[in-house]
Amino acid sequence: MNLLSSGSKPLATLGLALATTSLPMLAHAYDLPPINLGFTSFLDGAPPAGNGWYFSQYVQQYHADKFKDNAGNSLGLPNPKVDVTVSLSQVLxxxxxxxxxxNLGMDVIVPVVSPHTSYGAASNAFPKAGDSGVGDLLVGPFLQWPIVMGEKGPKFMQRVELQFILPTGEYSANREINPGSNAWSFNPYWSGTYFFTPEWTASVRAHYLWNGKNDDPNRGFQALGASSTRAGQAFHTNFAMEYAFTPQLRLGVNGYYLKQTTDTQMNGHDVSGRREQVLALGVGGMYSFSKQDHLMFNFYDEMAVKNRTEGERYNLRFVHHF
Known part of the structure; x- marks a missing residue:
């Protein structure tokens, strides 16, 4: 029952290409913009109550205490901590x-992002978080196909959305973690849900990400002589499987996977060794107060990380059909 048309990895752009002599290991960067990592999960192939207007409110808390390099090893930062709280308000x-x-539809998402970093020692070379603020606007037209019915109920439902991430969010080149990415992105997806039985389902949402140019790159890139950057392309997917123990309560497992597929570019040239990767697995649940109102909770633990922070996500989502 998706309702996040994208969503959004609200953990903003993490550019760590800091040109320093004291900490050369920080010549690594986390370049991808905010995307949907774990915001959507159960019954993602269709909204829960047919055509009409929907409102969804998401709150996600991300906490990480490791910065990983291209080999998956931790960078030598003193007691690093990254905390990002994201609120997404969605009208569909x-x-x-x-x-x-x-059926033709339209989706709009407004994120608000509050990032924070801290370390066991002080240094201007460490990645910094920008101020809290509104993130990049997400807009997407979509096609929602009718539910395929079987003898005992629904069997399959699916949707395709052409989602655009617009560079409307707050951004500072003097910070590596920002609410906005200062570049447009095209992040279309397909989502589907298959019913093994009326109670047991599996859902997948598969995105592919293209990114535009950032003409005001962060301080790390600027120190390397960059006048522009372009984050690489990436594949990312959310997946979940759940079982309805009662008509109101569903419990299951959920996860996400991200793999950057092309190199980041600086001044139009590829920069190797910066491709990002992460796998996360966890558990979740969904409670339906009625056909019109649903509440979901998801927990994710990250692993197999390269060129990103490694941590945990807690996601809470409420969906209402008018």
């Missing part, structure tokens, strides 16, 4: 207009 509409056998 599914119309009665049919295109290619599906």
């Amino acid at each position: 509409y599914i119309s009665d207009i049919e295109v290619a056998g599906a």
Whole structure:
């Protein structure tokens, strides 16, 4: 039952290419913009109550205490801590207009991001967090296909969305962690849910990410002589499986995976050794107060990390159909 059309990895751009002589290991960068890592999970193939207007509110807390390099090893930072709180407010509409056998819809998401970093020692070379503020706006038209029914109920549901991430969020080149990324992105996805039985389902959402140019790169890139950067392309997916123990309560497992597929560019040239990767697994649940109102909780523990922070995510999501 998605409702996040993207979502958003709200952990903002982490550029760690800091040109320092005292800490050369910080010549690593975390370049990808905020994307949907773990915001959507159970029954993601369709909204829960048919056509019309929906509102969803998401709150995600991310905590990390490791910065990983290209080999998956921890960088030598003193007691690093990164905490990011993200609020996503989403309005979604599914119309009665049919295109290619599906209903046409539109999705808009407004994020608010509060990042924070701390270390066991003080240094201007360490990655810094910007001020809290509004993140990049997410907008996407989508096609929602009718639910395929079987003898005992639903069997399959799916959706395709062409999601755009617009560079409207707050951004400072003097900070590595910002609410916005200062570059546009195109992040389309397909999502589907398969019903093994009326109670047992599996869902997948698969995105592919293209990024535009940042003409005001962060201080680490500027110290290396960069006048522009372009984050690499990436594949990322959310996946979940759950079982309805009662008509109201579903419990299951959930996860996400990200793999950067092309190099980041600096001044139009590829920079090797910066491709990001992360796998996260965890558990979650969903409680349906009615057909119109649903609450979901997800926990994720990250592993197999390269060129990113490694930590845990806690996600809370409420969905209402008008």
